[in-house]
Amino acid sequence: MTYMIVAKNCTGCGACEFECPNKAIKEKGGAFAIDPKKCTECVGHFDTQQCAAACPVPRTCIPAPAA
């Protein structure tokens, strides 16, 4: 259970990075990426996924498909 960022849509604004309670989000080559090992989908912290709620681009910060 983790979220991911669609790199080609990412504007690199970093709004998600500020909000992540797990410090799971880092910039990588102009776009941001979520470390799946650290992402908890905000369970235990917040009711909604903070990165997805803050992201300005639709369908860009989304649940990662099951591996």
Next chain:
Amino acid sequence: MHQNIVALSSIGRFKSPSESKGCSVTSHDNAMSCGTAKRPEDLPQAVWAKIQDHPCYSEDAHHYFARMHIAVAPACNIQCNYCNRKYDCSNESRPGVVSEKLTPQQALEKTLAVAAAAPQLSVVGVAGPGDALANAGRTFAAFELVAKALPHLKLCLSTNGLALPDHVDRIVAMGVDHVTITINMVDPQIGAQIYPWIFFRHRRWEGVDASRILHERQMEGLEALTARGVLVKVNSVLIPGVNDGHLAIVNEAVRARGAFLHNIMPLISDAAHGTHFGLTGRRGPTPDELRLTQDRLGANAKLMRHCRQCRADAVGLLGEDRGAEFTLDKLGATKPFDPRQREMYLSVVERERADRRKAQETAQMEMTTPDSPVLVAVATKGGGRVNLHFGHATEFQIYEVDSRGARFVGHRRTEKYCGDGHGEDAAMAATIAALGGVSAVLCAKIGERPRERLAAAGVVATDQYAFEYIEASAITWCSTRFQNADRAASA
């Protein structure tokens, strides 16, 4: 030194026209008509001290002083229907090449480079490309570095207001004495048509709820700042069909809470920008609609009319953008900032301001009053003088001349007429359209062909006032025209 900056050499070179004529009528009642006092005596000294070299807060200062925006704030906490983050915010910072994001340290390096190259630099601001306070950590870190290295620079920031109440203490403590809040509505029902959502207190809010929160936070932040003596400018985007009939109420609400200036900016809307308004065909206002809306707010509205809606990484005087000269890859080894150069510039400006005012008073004294107000367009690269070639102008400053003298009322953008030789006809047609309602163009020089084309469109273009002060030249041109008209009528 770059062509487009007011070089120390060029500003002091020309003799003041005031020496040849008498003096002096002073008209104070009109000085606040664009919200930005021209003269110190119109304002409390403490306020004038804050704005006299801030080009965005003082119409007079915008002739002499430069600002730079440092793009340290890419994230935003709200979504506006006139903004698509892929291209920067197209209204708070005009679209184009996406600005280079800077770390606070890089912002300091850039500021040092600009300060060394341009003694006109007075202000460093954070205006995005997102929201300065949605990136408060980076914004304040950059301010701390700049304030330490270059304490003479003023700091300012621009915000949508959502996070503002949380940061008022820090803003005051850092000595940021100019804050701009974008307030497009005071009615959440109208807000719902502008803001699809906000991110606040760890969740996303939509519809009227979102706008109600935003509105309450904006008012709370505005009140808190003005109570602490911070000068607040309010920006409103004029969106025809959404808030055009509402901005008078916004104006009242923000003035009641102590806003110093209200800047009504035209919506920039284009499907190519990918904004909701652009994609759904919501158009921006025409220059006439903008002027009508501004005029409807009345004489006490504290309007700002010289805003250029600059980019979040703009550098230079308001009408220009030298940002491309100071990108990270060009910073390298720059010469250090020299405070003596800045002091010299300040003393030149002081003298120029006094001379320019005297020239205007002299011209006014001898003026023949036109029957109705006349609009005069001026090609200038700063310094308060007619000093730009017609073909090099990308905008014209518009002055209204009537019995009270000449006042700046706005600017009109255009394409350079002189270019690579292609599309001159199209550029000329666009310029003529942009100059609708204008009687004359004053410039440093103009070619025969464009002069004839303008004449055919009913606009007199002249380089007779090259390098003279703007207001005095506009008044003198009008007087001469009406004297000639009188003579022709009586002959």
